[in-house]
Amino acid sequence: MNAARWVGSSLPYVTATSEARDEWAEEARRLGGHGTQHLSEVGESTAPPEVVEALGDDRVVVRRRVMFLDDRPVELTDSYYPAQLAQGHRTRRAA
DSSP: OOTTOOOOOOHHHHSOOSSOOOHHHHHHHHTTSOEEEEEEEEEEEEOOHHHHHHHSOSEEEEEEEEEEETTEEEEEEEEEEEHHHHTTOOOEEOO
16 A cells, blocks of 8 residues: 555544434535435455455455535445454345
8 A cells, every 4th residue: 555645534434323323414514515325335245455454354345335425426435344244244236
């Protein structure tokens, strides 16, 4: 990976709370916009090399999302989980 890479704070997106809420929608609202996301795929896959290095396994469950701000795509997000931790999640592709 490039040493000059950007690193953001994802803590609000992964911290469990007692309330079901969409952190991206709330952040977009604070910026004066409307944030939504579309889950495009969830399924088991072979991990790319940098994910294998980070997780120590080449079998992962990947969750792919498209983030929208005011109905315009602004971010593609892939989250990887070790397959043995995420077993039982059905593979699906959104329409």
